[in-house]
Amino acid sequence: xxxxxxxxLAAGLRAGDYSSVELTEAFLERIESLDPQLxxxxxxxxxxxxxxARAADARRAAxxxxxLAGVPFAHKDIFCTAGVRxxxxxxxxxxxxxxxxxxxxERCDAAGLVMLGKTNMDEFAMGSSNENSWYGPVQNxxxxxxxxxxxxxxxxxxxxxxxxxxxxxxxxxxxxxxxAALCGITGIKPTYGRVSRYGMVAFxxxxxxxxxxxxxxEDCALLLxxxxxxxxxxxxxxxxxxxxxxxxxxxxxxxxKIGLPKEYFGxxxxxxxxxxxxxxxxxxxRLGAGVVDISLPSTALAIPAYYVVAPxxxxxxxxxxxxxxxxxxxENPKDLLDLYxxxxxxxxxxxxxxxIMIGTYALSAGYYxxxxxxxxxxxxxxxxxxxxxxxxxxxxxxxxxxxxAFGLGxxxxxxxxxxxxxxxxxxxxxxxxxxxxxxxxxxxGLPVGMQLIGPHFAEAxxxxxxxxxxxxxxxxxxxxxxxx
Amino acid sequence: MSLAPAExxxxxxxxxxxxxxxxxxxxxxxxxxxxELVERMNAVDTTGVxxxxxxxxxxxxxxxxxxxxxxxxxxxQAIAPQTEAGLYLVPKVIE
Numbered sequence: 156x157x158x159x160x161x162x163x164l165a166a167g168l169r170a171g172d173y174s175s176v177e178l179t180e181a182f183l184e185r186i187e188s189l190d191p192q193l194x195x196x197x198x199x200x201x202x203x204x205x206x207x208a209r210a211a212d213a214r215r216a217a218x219x220x221x222x223l224a225g226v227p228f229a230h231k232d233i234f235c236t237a238g239v240r241x242x243x244x245x246x247x248x249x250x251x252x253x254x255x256x257x258x259x260x261e262r263c264d265a266a267g268l269v270m271l272g273k274t275n276m277d278e279f280a281m282g283s284s285n286e287n288s289w290y291g292p293v294q295n296x297x298x299x300x301x302x303x304x305x306x307x308x309x310x311x312x313x314x315x316x317x318x319x320x321x322x323x324x325x326x327x328x329x330x331x332x333x334x335a336a337l338c339g340i341t342g343i344k345p346t347y348g349r350v351s352r353y354g355m356v357a358f359x360x361x362x363x364x365x366x367x368x369x370x371x372x373e374d375c376a377l378l379l380x381x382x383x384x385x386x387x388x389x390x391x392x393x394x395x396x397x398x399x400x401x402x403x404x405x406x407x408x409x410x411x412k413i414g415l416p417k418e419y420f421g422x423x424x425x426x427x428x429x430x431x432x433x434x435x436x437x438x439x440x441r442l443g444a445g446v447v448d449i450s451l452p453s454t455a456l457a458i459p460a461y462y463v464v465a466p467x468x469x470x471x472x473x474x475x476x477x478x479x480x481x482x483x484x485x486e487n488p489k490d491l492l493d494l495y496x497x498x499x500x501x502x503x504x505x506x507x508x509x510x511i512m513i514g515t516y517a518l519s520a521g522y523y524x525x526x527x528x529x530x531x532x533x534x535x536x537x538x539x540x541x542x543x544x545x546x547x548x549x550x551x552x553x554x555x556x557x558x559x560a561f562g563l564g565x566x567x568x569x570x571x572x573x574x575x576x577x578x579x580x581x582x583x584x585x586x587x588x589x590x591x592x593x594x595x596x597x598x599x600g601l602p603v604g605m606q607l608i609g610p611h612f613a614e615a616x617x618x619x620x621x622x623x624x625x626x627x628x629x630x631x632x633x634x635x636x637x638x639x
Numbered sequence: 640m641s642l643a644p645a646e647x648x649x650x651x652x653x654x655x656x657x658x659x660x661x662x663x664x665x666x667x668x669x670x671x672x673x674x675e676l677v678e679r680m681n682a683v684d685t686t687g688v689x690x691x692x693x694x695x696x697x698x699x700x701x702x703x704x705x706x707x708x709x710x711x712x713x714x715x716q717a718i719a720p721q722t723e724a725g726l727y728l729v730p731k732v733i734e
Contacts (some may be wrong), residue, residue: 254714361693459679479727484720490730496657513673515654531690587694597711603647623696
């Protein structure tokens with residue numbers, strides 16, 4: 156039953172083919188036997204999961220269950236969970252138990268979903284390979300020597316290996332889409348503000364957005380139905396009505412206009428990835444969509460602007476880790492400054508420290524205009540180019556990543572090379588646009604993802620465009636041999 | 640932009656990060672490489688372009704000026720490294 160999708164599992168529960176307790180036990184057993192190798196979880200919460208499963212079974216017996224009640228899944232370890240550690244992949248928060256639940260967690264609990272545990276991730280969501288986790292790297296289920304991507308690498312690997320049928324992720328510069336692509340699963344980063352950031356450990360607050368990661372677009376729609384919506388506790392939460400994302404999944408694609416930005420198909424794109432994405436474009440033509448060549452001239456500026464905006468916001472957000480109120484504190488501080496500087500130096504890993512330093516520099520006196528304001532001006536150029544493109548096309552399609560999964564250790568010595576792994580994904584964050592990754596083939600035996608980007612609040616359209624493709628193809632149903 | 644060792648030490652101080660002297664050259668090299676990447680922004684003239692802080696041009700929402708939080712001091716202090724009598728403890732600041 157681990158091969159079933161979220162939709163199929165929900166149907167099985169509804170039909171009484173199995174109970175939530177049986178389902179939860181089956182997934183917990185898979186985690187126990189397979190995760191010591193994969194390392195996709197930081198915490199497994201078996202007892203809590205079984206209690207939630209029993210409650211879901213009782214609700215279902217009483218005839219009052221939500222569609223996903225009793226379905227197991229996992230949370231990225233960035234969402235605060237009262238009573239369960241929230242580490243954010245950092246030594247800084249290794250012993251942190253939040254005194255409250257994130258809104259995303261509350262909503263999933265209310266829907267009767269069963270949390271199996273909390274997944275591994277790059278420390279404070281900073282990374283593209285999951286190698287920055289204090290708890291150690293995650294393997295790519297398709298190749299043990301390859302990275303799963305990051306920062307939601309644990310969520311992506313757990314879903315790809317079917318240790319969980321779905322998981323939550325967060326995406327600040329590609330952290331849902333890039334690991335989804337590298338692990339051969341489906342993931343959507345909604346419009347900025349669509350899903351509440353309350354209780355989600357902050358990295359870069361004008362970019363951070365949570366979203367679902369699952370086998371299919373239909374499963375992402377089901378989970379997005381649960382987590383999307385206005386939250387007064389998040390000051391930038393969008394007061395925009397949430398549609399039923401499953402209602403329009405099967406809408407036909409006749410007349411759909413797909414834009415292909417030439418900047419996403421140029422130099423630096425792996426030939427195998429290009430072939431798989433080209434084949435997906437051909438499939439869309441067969442499905443009745445029209446294809447339009449477009450240009451997003453500022454694409455090459457997205458990474459440079461992102462590596463000012465994101466570190467600047469991170470340096471401010473992470474100033475809260477001071478060794479005083481919560482989180483790691485160093486031994487025997489000799490004075491207050493020593494307490495701050497050593498707690499932070501010992502509690503944060505190398506990449507987090509680099510980004511705090513870059514952000515601090517970019518915001519420091521004399522450099523603010525040249526870096527931070529310059530980056531924000533470029534941010535407007537990037538957003539406006541997208542808005543102009545969407546006057547012409549309904550969605551934009553391209554590769555999610557320039558190459559399939561790279562090797563463990565291959566890029567970890569060179570931050571700049573690692574940053575360029577997100578070259579196609581960061582622009583959607585700067586512009587606040589919804590974007591998703593959909594499996595569309597293989598290159599060198601590793602999964603390839605295509606990226607779909609839509610106008611603000613067009614999640615339903617993206618899910619529809621992805622679902623129609625998945626009805627015609629079976630890439631999203633392929634499973635890695637070692638976990639099949 | 641290449642960062643001098645003294646500049647790295649200054650940034651580390653502003654960021655409240657203790658750095659070993661031995662690690663300064665590596666930081667200088669890595670941070671300089673990142674700044675070089677960032678400075679590709681200068682290839683485009685942005686004169687007259689207004690900075691964009693938020694992708695949706697939203698205005699900050701205001702809430703009613705009312706007390707909404709309950710007293711949860713014990714829960715918040717339960718996760719602190721060191722507390723006493725409802726206070727957070729730090730090394731002595733004033734002699």
